[in-house]
Amino acid sequence: MVWSCELDDLGLKFGTDKASNYHDYLNFYQRYFAPIRRDRIRLLEIGVFGGASLAVWEEYFPNGTIIGADIDPSTVRFARSRVMIEILDQSNLEHLVRLGVKHGPFDVIIEDGSHFWEHQTTSFKTLFPFVKDGGIYIVEDLQTNFGAMAAGYRGVASISCVEYLKRLVDLRVAHEQIDISAVEDAFLRTYGRAVHAITFYRHACLIEKSLPRAAEPLLAEPYVAVGEDPVPLLLLAHIGVSGDQVSRQGCIRSAIADRRIQGFSLHAPPAAAAGILYRARLADGGWTDWVRNGEFAGTRGKNADLTGFAVRLDGASRENFAVDMIGEFAGAAELVEAHQGEDCVSFTAGGALSGMQVILREKEAKKLCR
Numbered sequence: 001m002v003w004s005c006e007l008d009d010l011g012l013k014f015g016t017d018k019a020s021n022y023h024d025y026l027n028f029y030q031r032y033f034a035p036i037r038r039d040r041i042r043l044l045e046i047g048v049f050g051g052a053s054l055a056v057w058e059e060y061f062p063n064g065t066i067i068g069a070d071i072d073p074s075t076v077r078f079a080r081s082r083v084m085i086e087i088l089d090q091s092n093l094e095h096l097v098r099l100g101v102k103h104g105p106f107d108v109i110i111e112d113g114s115h116f117w118e119h120q121t122t123s124f125k126t127l128f129p130f131v132k133d134g135g136i137y138i139v140e141d142l143q144t145n146f147g148a149m150a151a152g153y154r155g156v157a158s159i160s161c162v163e164y165l166k167r168l169v170d171l172r173v174a175h176e177q178i179d180i181s182a183v184e185d186a187f188l189r190t191y192g193r194a195v196h197a198i199t200f201y202r203h204a205c206l207i208e209k210s211l212p213r214a215a216e217p218l219l220a221e222p223y224v225a226v227g228e229d230p231v232p233l234l235l236l237a238h239i240g241v242s243g244d245q246v247s248r249q250g251c252i253r254s255a256i257a258d259r260r261i262q263g264f265s266l267h268a269p270p271a272a273a274a275g276i277l278y279r280a281r282l283a284d285g286g287w288t289d290w291v292r293n294g295e296f297a298g299t300r301g302k303n304a305d306l307t308g309f310a311v312r313l314d315g316a317s318r319e320n321f322a323v324d325m326i327g328e329f330a331g332a333a334e335l336v337e338a339h340q341g342e343d344c345v346s347f348t349a350g351g352a353l354s355g356m357q358v359i360l361r362e363k364e365a366k367k368l369c370r
Helices: 005-012 025-036 052-060 073-078 093-105 117-130 147-153 163-171 184-193 316-318 364-366
Strands: 040-045 065-071 081-089 107-113 131-140 195-201 206-208 234-239 245-246 251-253 259-267 278-280 309-311 321-329 336-339 342-343 354-363
Touching: 005 025, 005 052, 025 107, 040 052, 040 093, 040 117, 040 184, 052 065, 065 073, 065 093, 073 081, 081 093, 093 117, 107 117, 117 131, 117 163, 117 206, 131 278, 163 184, 163 195, 163 206, 234 251, 234 309, 234 354, 245 251, 259 278, 259 354, 309 316, 309 321, 309 354, 316 321, 321 342
Parallel strands: 040 065, 040 107, 065 081, 107 131
Antiparallel strands: 131 206, 195 206, 234 245, 234 259, 251 354, 278 309, 309 342, 321 336, 321 354
16 A cells, blocks of 8 residues: 555546656655745746646745746746746756746746756755755756666766766765865865765656855853954854854854854955955864955864954054954864954964954044044
């Protein structure tokens, strides 16, 4: 007896091949779709065909907006109040980008189009940026990448979509072992750390996009309060194993002993952004070059902890603002304080950086001149 769920019941009702009498996708999707069923989601499906699956999504997501995209102009007949149809060629990048800009971002994208390898990969690389943080992208009918079906669906592609997805798997699994900055493919370099999970199913693959990491429980409060009128400063730090963390208070601290800061970037407000520079002290004692607002200093994916950092201000920013630094280092009982341009390094040689705070203040003279 085939186990049935509500979503699958709708699939059988409307006659989609996603139901348990064929691909059996819907029993798989149920666990992901059930928590968002009543939400005002936006779901995009590439490939309309007979409209059966659109009817499933329309009924299953009563508050959702459903967008179907197909190359066949006759599919416009499936448009209804909550179902929109877009006519496009999924091999055309401009068509896909226009689709994403017009209707995105999406909570769910389901690619069920031509099944050609190139089209599967191109659609994924182009539309995944339009998936919301925490959203889902699904590639269906991946069996066309194998066996006797491969000859009919290979097209002009040099590798199959499954092979491309395996490259993404490598970056997800070997998070600390692969130097992502050395990856040539821009999509993989961008999203190799922005995928929460990749799940392969029979004939399909589901990719979950990560939620942004911001002040997780392992991150404590700032070491020093920045006053009643602080200058906002966003700090992004890459912590070993945990990945990128973000704090809008300019302070990130790791409470887990073997997870240290391996790189960081600062994002100052426009008034100070042009003049803020910073660098990182690497595990071997060498320093990176000075970089400017928004640029990354240090490493990702090399499992190399920082042993210090420095921040300074130039030009008008130095006249209007002051900057202070606080560092916490493994094996050191006391915090290290530093100021404009000074090196914030451990009193203990080689101590790994486990926490940092950068405090940007407007100078008192400037406040009085307001």
